[in-house]
Amino acid sequence: xxxxKDVAALAGVSVxxxxxxxxxxxxxxxENRRRVEExxxxxxxxxxxxxxxxxxxxxxxxxxxxxxxxVPYFAELAGLVLQAAQAHEWNVLIEQTxxxxxxxxxxxxxxxxxxxxxxxxSPEALEARDFGELAPGxxxxxxxxxxxxxxxxxxxxxxxxxxxxxxRHLVSLGRTRIAAIGAHPYRGTxxxxxxxxxxxxxxAGLPLRDELxxxxxxxxxxxxxxxxxxxxxxxxxxxxxxxxxxxxxxxVLRTAAERGLRVPEDVAVVGFDNNEEGGYNRPSxxxxxxxxxxxxxxxxxxxxxxxETADRPPERVQTPFRLEVRESTGPASGx
Amino acid sequence: xxxxKDVAALAGVSVxxxxxxxxxxxxxxxENRRRVEExxxxxxxxxxxxxxxxxxxxxxxxxxxxxxxxVPYFAELAGLVLQAAQAHEWNVLIEQTxxxxxxxxxxxxxxxxxxxxxxxxSPEALEARDFGELAPGxxxxxxxxxxxxxxxxxxxxxxxxxxxxxxRHLVSLGRTRIAAIGAHPYRGTxxxxxxxxxxxxxxAGLPLRDELxxxxxxxxxxxxxxxxxxxxxxxxxxxxxxxxxxxxxxxVLRTAAERGLRVPEDVAVVGFDNNEEGGYNRPSxxxxxxxxxxxxxxxxxxxxxxxETADRPPERVQTPFRLEVRESTGPASGx
DNA sequence: CATCGTTGGTACAACGTTGTAAACCCCAGG
DNA sequence: CCTGGGGTTTACAACGTTGTACCAACGATG
Numbered sequence: 001x002x003x004x005k006d007v008a009a010l011a012g013v014s015v016x017x018x019x020x021x022x023x024x025x026x027x028x029x030x031e032n033r034r035r036v037e038e039x040x041x042x043x044x045x046x047x048x049x050x051x052x053x054x055x056x057x058x059x060x061x062x063x064x065x066x067x068x069x070x071v072p073y074f075a076e077l078a079g080l081v082l083q084a085a086q087a088h089e090w091n092v093l094i095e096q097t098x099x100x101x102x103x104x105x106x107x108x109x110x111x112x113x114x115x116x117x118x119x120x121x122s123p124e125a126l127e128a129r130d131f132g133e134l135a136p137g138x139x140x141x142x143x144x145x146x147x148x149x150x151x152x153x154x155x156x157x158x159x160x161x162x163x164x165x166x167x168r169h170l171v172s173l174g175r176t177r178i179a180a181i182g183a184h185p186y187r188g189t190x191x192x193x194x195x196x197x198x199x200x201x202x203x204a205g206l207p208l209r210d211e212l213x214x215x216x217x218x219x220x221x222x223x224x225x226x227x228x229x230x231x232x233x234x235x236x237x238x239x240x241x242x243x244x245x246x247x248x249x250x251x252v253l254r255t256a257a258e259r260g261l262r263v264p265e266d267v268a269v270v271g272f273d274n275n276e277e278g279g280y281n282r283p284s285x286x287x288x289x290x291x292x293x294x295x296x297x298x299x300x301x302x303x304x305x306x307x308e309t310a311d312r313p314p315e316r317v318q319t320p321f322r323l324e325v326r327e328s329t330g331p332a333s334g335x
Numbered sequence: 336x337x338x339x340k341d342v343a344a345l346a347g348v349s350v351x352x353x354x355x356x357x358x359x360x361x362x363x364x365x366e367n368r369r370r371v372e373e374x375x376x377x378x379x380x381x382x383x384x385x386x387x388x389x390x391x392x393x394x395x396x397x398x399x400x401x402x403x404x405x406v407p408y409f410a411e412l413a414g415l416v417l418q419a420a421q422a423h424e425w426n427v428l429i430e431q432t433x434x435x436x437x438x439x440x441x442x443x444x445x446x447x448x449x450x451x452x453x454x455x456x457s458p459e460a461l462e463a464r465d466f467g468e469l470a471p472g473x474x475x476x477x478x479x480x481x482x483x484x485x486x487x488x489x490x491x492x493x494x495x496x497x498x499x500x501x502x503r504h505l506v507s508l509g510r511t512r513i514a515a516i517g518a519h520p521y522r523g524t525x526x527x528x529x530x531x532x533x534x535x536x537x538x539a540g541l542p543l544r545d546e547l548x549x550x551x552x553x554x555x556x557x558x559x560x561x562x563x564x565x566x567x568x569x570x571x572x573x574x575x576x577x578x579x580x581x582x583x584x585x586x587v588l589r590t591a592a593e594r595g596l597r598v599p600e601d602v603a604v605v606g607f608d609n610n611e612e613g614g615y616n617r618p619s620x621x622x623x624x625x626x627x628x629x630x631x632x633x634x635x636x637x638x639x640x641x642x643e644t645a646d647r648p649p650e651r652v653q654t655p656f657r658l659e660v661r662e663s664t665g666p667a668s669g670x
Numbered sequence: 671c672a673t674c675g676t677t678g679g680t681a682c683a684a685c686g687t688t689g690t691a692a693a694c695c696c697c698a699g700g
Numbered sequence: 701c702c703t704g705g706g707g708t709t710t711a712c713a714a715c716g717t718t719g720t721a722c723c724a725a726c727g728a729t730g
Contacts (some may be wrong), residue, residue, distance in 0.1 A: 001472065014680050019718060051387045051716035054685050059385060060450075061428075068414055070611065075410035080401055082431050092677055093396075093426050096417050115384040115395075115426070137336065199719060223613045240661045254615045276405065277612050279587045280556045282490070338686060349710050354688060362708055386686035389715050 002043035013315060020046065062303065063119040065107050067099035071219070072275040073245065073292075074122065075275035077143075080296035082118060088304055090117070090287045099218070101125035111138055117301045124187055139306040141299045145188030151314045153302040157290045159189050163196025164203075165290040166270045166288050167244050171204040173268055173329060175240035179212040181252065182244025182272075183221060188249045193244050193272070212238055215246060224251025232259055240329075246271035246278045249285055255329065269328040276329050283327030294319040342492050346374035350417075357382065359445065392614040396427045397638065398454040400631025402434035406554070407610040408627075415631035416455060423639055425452070429602035430651040436460035446658075447476070453638045458520055474641040476634045480523030486649045492625045500658050501605045501623050502578050506539040508603055508664060510575035516562045516587065517554060517579025517607075528579050529605070547573055547651050551583060558634025558636065567594055574602060575664075579640040581606035581613045584620055588663065604663040618662030629654040 004022075006017045007252065013032055019030055022045075028036075035122030039045075053059045064081050066074045078094060079148040085092045093116060096106055098101035104126045111119055112119030118139035131140065131150055144156045167169040170178050182198045184190035194213070211234055214227040225242060228251065230236055230305055243249035254262060263283050271278055298317050339357075343350045348367055355363055356371040357380075359468045363371075374380075399416050401409045411431060415422045430452060432438035443454075453474035464486055466475065479491045505513050510553050519525035525609045529548070536543055546569055549562040559578060563586065566573055578584035584606030591598055598604055598618050606613055606622040613620030633652050640647065 004718095005716080014715090014717080016680065017678090023718080027676095029678060032678085048389075048716050050385050050394060051685090052388055054383075054385045054687095054715090054720080057685075067403070067408045069406075070414050071415070072405075072407065075404045075413075078410075079405050079431060080430060082404070091428050094413070094417060096414060148514070198506070221611065225615075228492070246713045250615050251614075254617060257617045272706085276556065277585075280560075280585050282589060282592045282617060302449055326691090339688095340686080350686090351688080351710060352708085355709090358688080364708065367708085383686050384714090387688080389685095389717095390687045390689085392715075 003048065004045070005332070007036065007039045007045050008317070010043060011035045014324070015268075018150055042243040043124040049102050052061070059115055060089065060091055061093055061116045062300075063093045063095055063111055063116045063291075064093045065104070065111075065119055065121040065123075067098050067122065067124055068145050071247065072078035072277060073273040077122075077292055077296060080293050081300060084296045084300040089099075092299070097124070098306060099124045104129050104254045117307050120299045120303060134156060139303055139310065141303045141306065143295065143299060145192050154259050154316045155295055155298045155302060155305055155319060156189075156317075157295075159192035160199070160322075162198040162229045162288045162290075162321050163193040163194075163242070166272070167197050168204070169286070169323055169325065169329060170240040170242065170268055170270060171200065171206065171266070176206055177209075177212065177236060177267055178206070178242060179214065179231050179238035179282045180229075180242050181216055181224060181245070181248050183212040183213050183215045184244075185218065190244055197242055216244070219245045219247055221247045221251040221254070221265050224248030226251070226256040228252040233255075238269075240269070241267060242270045244272050245286060246273045246275040248276065249287070249328075250281060253281060253283070253285070258291075264327070264329050274324055279326065281328075281332070284327045286329040287324050288321055289324040290321045291319050336378045338383065339380070340373065342374045342378050342380050345378060346370040354438040388623070393423065394450055395426055396428050397453045397635075398428045398430055400430045400432060400439070400454055400456040400458075402457065402459055403431050404429070406582065407612060408608040412457075412612070412627055412631060415628050416635060419635040420630045423635060425635070432459070434459045436465075440465055443514050448655040453642050454636045454637060457510050463478045464489070473640060474645065476638045478630065478634060480527050483595075486650050488641055489651045490630055490633045490637060490654060491524075491652075493653050494527035497607070497623045497625075497656050497658075498528040498577070499535040500531075501607070502532050502535035504658055504660065504664060505575040505577065505605060506535065506541065508575070508599075510540060510603055512544075512547065512571060512573045513541070513575040513577060514566050514573035514575050515579070516549045516551055516559060516583050518548050518550045518565075519552065520550075525579055532577060551579070551645055554580045554644070556582045556583055556589070557584040559583030560590045561586070563587040563590040567591075567596075572602075575604070576602060577605045581608045581610040581620060581622055584622070584663075585612065585616060588616060588620070589620070599662070599664050601614065606663075609659055614661065616663075618665070621661045622659050623656055624659040625637065625656040626654050 002182055002255055004015045004018050009019045009156060013036060015325045017032060034332050049060055062085055064078060082092050087233055088320035095107045097107050105125060108130060120141045122143040141153045145159060148150050167178060183194055214231060216223045216227055224247060242254055243252055249269050252269055254268055263269055271285045278287050298319060302315060336586045339350045339353050343353045344384040347584055348371060352367060353371050356368055376491045378519050381605045384395060392498055399413060407468060417427050430444050439445060442467060455476045480494060504511060517525055533543060542627035551558045551562055576587055578587055583606050587604055588598060591602055596602055609622045615621050633654060637650060
């Protein structure tokens with residue numbers, strides 16, 4: 001593969017002159033510029049980014065740390081981050097943590113090797129000190145809530161308000177036994193959504209029943225199905241379910257259908273994330289729809305600014321969301 | 336961030352001795368080794384991979400080129416490739432092409448910049464010459480079929496046989512008007528699956544009806560829904576549909592339900608890819624299930640061998656698949 | 671004609687790492 | 701005492717790029 005040296009030899013100029021042409025330096029004699037450009041074409045020169053970055057002190061890489069790509073929310077988000085990063089000439093390195101604290105710690109630890117300019121991290125189980133100890137000096141932007149407050153840039157929606165809106169919607173349909181699926185021992189977003197759920201119930205004057213709050217250690221379809229099975233075994237089963245993500249809701253819909261329940265007539269269901277999948281379900285899924293493109297774009301932009309000037313106070317950006325009302329809480333269902 | 340030089344200064348030895356310790360060179364005096372290791376700890380040294388790779392001529396990166404992450408099949412595959420690559424100490428760079436020829440050309444072209452050791456490419460619209468011209472000398476493994484035969488390593492299932500098996504299954508249910516959705520002007524896999532569809536019909540003595548073969552320029556849910564709407568507008572609509580991927584099938588199921596058709600009683604539906612989503616649909620989706628883990632693992636391994644020895648004859652590896660029979664072709668449905 | 675500023679070009683060093691080769695030390699053997 | 705040969709360490713160059721400093725040529729100015 002051709003290097004600057006090869007091009008220079010062919011064009012009969014110095015290496016630096018070729019470098020100047022490549023980088024658009026103004027003062028090059030037309031004659032030389034022509035010769036260099038010709039040589040560039042015939043050799044098919046492409047800059048060695050590794051060397052360039054070594055020299056420039058930047059790597060051109062950005063890490064995107066997330067639990068797993070099979071979860072549609074993260075797949076969609078990753079796609080959008082890829083696009084946003086492209087605009088800033090960043091290559092994206094995706095790392096899966098499998099959502100475990102060990103996985104997340106290991107990933108963060110392997111980050112500190114000069115090969116990335118910064119990281120966008122979507123944590124699930126991380127604790128505060130993990131960041132400080134394991135990724136020292138690396139610019140980091142955090143997606144969503146996390147349990148402990150850290151001086152890091154952060155992007156996400158207002159989960160409390162979003163959950164409130166979802167539950168208020170169920171209340172407005174006349175539902176009184178509204179369950180929640182997705183409580184979690186240490187996930188920050190889960191705590192926020194639970195808080196919104198509770199405050200909305202309280203605001204509506206509905207009682208808080210512990211048996212209607214189901215824990216989910218994972219947020220996959222099967223966990224939603226399992227949780228719904230337990231809720232339906234209650235002496236007084238719920239007439240509405242608020243799920244902390246769409247996958248849980250899909251599992252809920254499946255279980256409800258298997259038990260012969262009609263949605264929304266017997267049980268109304270609301271999800272969270274607005275995965276494409278939910279719109280094609282039968283019934284289609286009412287869901288909290290965060291503006292994922294805004295999240296991706298904002299995260300990349302925050303990271304860019306953090307990389308440029310490290311000594312800025314950390315920012316906390318809230319991106320918009322809306323409630324997407326569909327059949328699973330609608331007036332009539334196809335089911 | 337600490338460099339070898341810093342560590343060397345602290346330990347009172349030369350840079351090379353530190354390098355030797357870091358790389359496990361045998362002949363270092365115990366006294367010096369101890370001092371260096373101590374200095375490594377106190378400085379928190381981490382090698383600059385950019386520089387190391389520049390020197391070694393390897394980058395430690397691998398590109399995964401695919402149409403889009405929002406398509407569950409690619410998200411699942413990407414997750415598995417990430418895992419497989421980790422075992423070989425490769426970082427994975429994901430590039431989205433959006434499935435267009437221009438996108439794929441641009442991506443391949445941007446690859447030739449020394450920053451990756453090789454690429455795993457899942458092409459949709461690429462033509463033969465694009466590879467040769469745009470990614471010269473870069474080790475490439477191709478996923479799935481593509482139109483033109485090229486001397487490149489390739490991994491995939493036998494799409495013809497897989498499609499045959501799917502259609503045979505529909506025939507065995509007594510269906511006679513079996514439609515196919517997903518024909519495509521230049522996608523290699525589409526051509527193969529169409530061939531399997533045709534040969535299975537022929538083997539069963541069923542007529543080939545052109546109006547039952549629906550083209551889909553994209554393989555998203557909405558395309559399946561649209562194609563199904565057209566098929567149902569036929570004077571004699573199909574009693575079974577074979578979709579070239581699960582997303583199309585999900586769209587088909589949705590449209591069928593909206594028209595009040597029962598699946599599988601009125602129309603049986605088979606998909607392709609075995610996305611997790613399909614198992615939770617109502618009815619759950621019968622589908623061709625390729626062994627994605629095997630595909631990912633094989634692709635990474637082929638690439639490793641190609642990088643190590645470039646002058647091997649290209650290999651074509653076929654990975655296993657099975658037909659996953661579920662409710663959408665089963666005896667009874669919940670719908 | 672000397673001086674100056676501008677334009678165009680080059681040599682060199684440096685980014686952090688590792689391979690090569692040479693130097694150093696020490697001890698055994700002649 | 702010298703020599704040889706191992707173990708141990710180091711200086712140097714190189715990977716491909718770009719910033720800095722410097723040099724050369726030129727026309728304009730005094």
